[in-house]
Amino acid sequence: MGYREHETYDVVGVGFGPSNLSLAVALNEHRANARGHGISATFFERQPAFGWHRNMLLPSATMQISFLKDLVTFRDPTSSFSFIAYLHASGRLPQFANNQDFFPTREEFHRYLEWAQARVAHSITYGSEVMSIRIPHGANPKSAGHLEIEVQDVTGRGARVINARNVVISTGLVPNMPDGAERDERVWHSSEFLEKYRRMNPGELRRLAVVGAGQSAAEITRFLYDELPHAEVWAIIPSYGYSVADDTPFANQIFDPSAVDDYYYGTEQTREAFWRYHRNTNYSVVDDEVIRDLYRRAYDDEVRGTERLHFLNLTRLSGVKRAGAETRVSLQAGLDGDVYDLDVDALVCATGYEAMEPTGLLGDLDRYCLRDETGRYRVERDYRITTSPELPCGLYLQGGTEHTHGLTSSLLSNIAVRSGEIADSIIASRAKRGVDQAVPVEVGHDGG
Ligand code: FDA
Ligand code: NAP
Numbered sequence: 499m500g501y502r503e504h505e506t507y508d509v510v511g512v513g514f515g516p517s518n519l520s521l522a523v524a525l526n527e528h529r530a531n532a533r534g535h536g537i538s539a540t541f542f543e544r545q546p547a548f549g550w551h552r553n554m555l556l557p558s559a560t561m562q563i564s565f566l567k568d569l570v571t572f573r574d575p576t577s578s579f580s581f582i583a584y585l586h587a588s589g590r591l592p593q594f595a596n597n598q599d600f601f602p603t604r605e606e607f608h609r610y611l612e613w614a615q616a617r618v619a620h621s622i623t624y625g626s627e628v629m630s631i632r633i634p635h636g637a638n639p640k641s642a643g644h645l646e647i648e649v650q651d652v653t654g655r656g657a658r659v660i661n662a663r664n665v666v667i668s669t670g671l672v673p674n675m676p677d678g679a680e681r682d683e684r685v686w687h688s689s690e691f692l693e694k695y696r697r698m699n700p701g702e703l704r705r706l707a708v709v710g711a712g713q714s715a716a717e718i719t720r721f722l723y724d725e726l727p728h729a730e731v732w733a734i735i736p737s738y739g740y741s742v743a744d745d746t747p748f749a750n751q752i753f754d755p756s757a758v759d760d761y762y763y764g765t766e767q768t769r770e771a772f773w774r775y776h777r778n779t780n781y782s783v784v785d786d787e788v789i790r791d792l793y794r795r796a797y798d799d800e801v802r803g804t805e806r807l808h809f810l811n812l813t814r815l816s817g818v819k820r821a822g823a824e825t826r827v828s829l830q831a832g833l834d835g836d837v838y839d840l841d842v843d844a845l846v847c848a849t850g851y852e853a854m855e856p857t858g859l860l861g862d863l864d865r866y867c868l869r870d871e872t873g874r875y876r877v878e879r880d881y882r883i884t885t886s887p888e889l890p891c892g893l894y895l896q897g898g899t900e901h902t903h904g905l906t907s908s909l910l911s912n913i914a915v916r917s918g919e920i921a922d923s924i925i926a927s928r929a930k931r932g933v934d935q936a937v938p939v940e941v942g943h944d945g946g
Contacts (some may be wrong), residue, residue, distance in 0.1 A: 500623040501540040501660055506644045509924055512859065513669040514543035514548060515612060516910055517896035520569040520917040521666060522618040523579045527570075530919055536923060540660065542649050544627035548615045550608050553692040554714065556721045561607050561786065562713070562743070564600040567911050569614055572755060573918040575880060579617070603627040611818040625652045631665055631893070632863050639866065640888045665926050667859060668896035671851035671908055676709065678817035679847055684825050685818055686850035688714040694774035698844065700726055706828055707732040708846045709815045711740050715848035716782075716784040720791055723847075725806050730806045732840060733792075734829060736782075738811050739791070743777070743783035753911035754778045754905070761904030762879055772904055779903060781850070818845060854898035867893065870901075877902040881916065881921035892921050892927060 501507075512519040518541055529536030570577035577583070581602075585591040592600075602610075615622065632649045633639045644661045651657070672774045673687045680686055684696040688710075700733065702731055708719045711733075718732045751757060752860075754773060756777065761772055796807045816837060817828040827840045856875075857864055866889040868876045876884035877897070881903070896916065899907045906912035 500621045503658070505538065506661040506663065507540050508662070509539035509664045509666060510645070510647050510660055511539065511541035512631070512665060512667045514545075514624075515668060515670050516569065517668040517913050517917070518666060519611060519615055519909045520913040521619070521668075521896070521920060522612060522621055523577070524921040525574065525687075526618050526621075526926065527574070527577065527602050532634055532890055533711075537921070537928070539621055541622045542628050542660075542709075542768060543624050543625040544652055546625045546652070547828055548612050548622075548624070548626070549733040550611050551604075552608075553690050553694075554688065554717070555608060556694065556717050556900060557605075557828075557883075558709075559603045559717050560785070561604060561605045561648045561746070561785075563909070563911055564818070565602050565607075566600070567753075568607075568610070568914065569917075570914050572912070573914040577633065579614050581610050584613050584858055586823065587613070617774075623649075626650070627652055628859060628918070629657070631667075631859055632861060633863065633864055633889075633922070634661075639891075642787070643890065643893050645863070656881050662891075663756070664892035664927070666896060666920060667854075667856045667898075669856070669859070670897060671853065672855060674850050674852050678816070678828070678851050679815060679845070680820075684819060684823070684843065685820065685845045686847065688718060688846060689851075691846060692757060695844075702823075703734075703843050704729050704845070705842045706730070706844050707734055707840060707842045708848055708849065710736045710848035710856065711737050711764055711784070712782050712783075712848060712850060713743065713784050714844075714850075716788045718738055718846050718848055719807075720788060720795070723792075723795055730808065732808045732810055733811050734815055734827075735809055735811050736814050737807070740784045740789045741778060741782065742786050749776055749779055752779060753906055753909065755912055755915040756917075758903050758906065758912060762902060769904070776905065778911070783945075790825060792867060809918050815847070820836070822874040842882040851908075853900055854895070856893075856895065856898060863889070863893070874901045879919075883921050894923070896920070 522541060525537050525539045525898050565581045568581040570579045585594050626649045627649050629648055632646050634642050634646050644663050645665060647660045647662055649658055649660060672687045675687055679685055706729055708715050719731055722731050761769055799805045799807060813831045814830050815827060816830045819826040827842060827843055827845055828837055829840055830837050839897050866885045868884045870876055877895060877899050880882055881894045897908055
């Protein structure tokens, strides 16, 4: 258990993916330098143990950012929580260097994240879902000075309430299913892929379809083709073919820490230009290597006359009918929009995600949160939601800020710097309140 009853924490973190892990590390490092004046923090995660998109840990899937964009390096290259420190601790630094590759596998990066979270484990409670964030019952938000966070044990062992002066919400992307498709045991979103796939008898899977032309779709299509040599796989692609993710050096600058300022302080036209010119660095695009792998497989099959990988281009899924083991997929093809059906044993919708949406968690608190003319949250440069003056507590977002802070909002590229900025903001606001006396430190002790 990573918290103490009846304490009012400086920070409660909701969700413990890489973003809040990076924040826990930043606060841990602040504590080490603060000589008893550290920030008290505790984090709640609904998964039973640390997991970073576990259902997409496909063999040979690689990271889409350099290993240097780890939890800490861009904020503090001397931190002992870097990917290089992990490699050193694992005895693999020379081998990694010999590999001459900036992009580790997702599996290796996952191991790094697990290693880092183990070193701040005292501040994390797994198997705990945050249900709501609220003002204490009957209290005046200004005088209460803290918020209540209602946490539910996912194994059904009841709920508890934790008090905090600041809350950092980092609950991650929300899976998007296409209209007309409902998830069940044979219709899967990519975010649940491996879990659902492993429940099936592979021999039963002879015809599969994968919807989408993004990285998830391409990786899953390759995986199914390789794992199921007896199966036919249909890739349902809305474009004419997969498009490559632009990770060339000039385009990559949009993920630099300084690009956050350019976006945040830019005009509406500047922000629009970021999206118009650079959406293809991340959305509906695929790494060059995976595109070439897929093309090679299809070509080799054609040479042998054994085609079993079918690319249905300019095609969108428009509906799914399910009955028992039967799954009938309606597809809308080509520019004239002809609709036809395809029968499959399983359908994977690799149809992307919606941005993080904290409104449900905020409940009544939402009325203190200011919104812009299009209804989106106003967010300060330090990632704090702009609130009306009656609410002195801080509500920070890690994710869900693409409209204010740009493309790195949902990615790993900037988490080291962003977490440092949030930590600095919380430390500064505590100093402003004059609460600079020693407070109990709950951020985990470095056991590494
Ligand atoms: P993340 O989604 O990782 O974590 C949120 C956590 O909050 C989850 O563990 C969830 O269980 C928990 N949670 C949600 N609601 C809760 C609640 N109410 N109470 C308690 N816990 C709750 N980006 C990149 O820059 N490079 C890359 O290589 C990749 N690779 C990649 C692969 C795949 C398969 C996907 C789908 C996405 C990526 N991404 C990526 C983008 C991805 O958003 C990013 O890697 C991180 O997951 C962002 O970390 P977060 O901690 O913000 O969210
Ligand atoms: P994505 O890039 O948003 O792609 C979703 C795809 O689904 C798009 O091609 C979209 O087409 C398509 N689509 C949506 N509805 C459809 C419909 N009804 N019919 C046909 N196609 C439909 O999502 P993603 O691939 O899951 O990627 C999300 C994030 O995860 C990205 O940041 C990506 O880099 C990351 N990721 C990383 C890795 C890795 O690190 N190895 C692996 C997987 C994912 P439109 O463009 O027409 O909407």
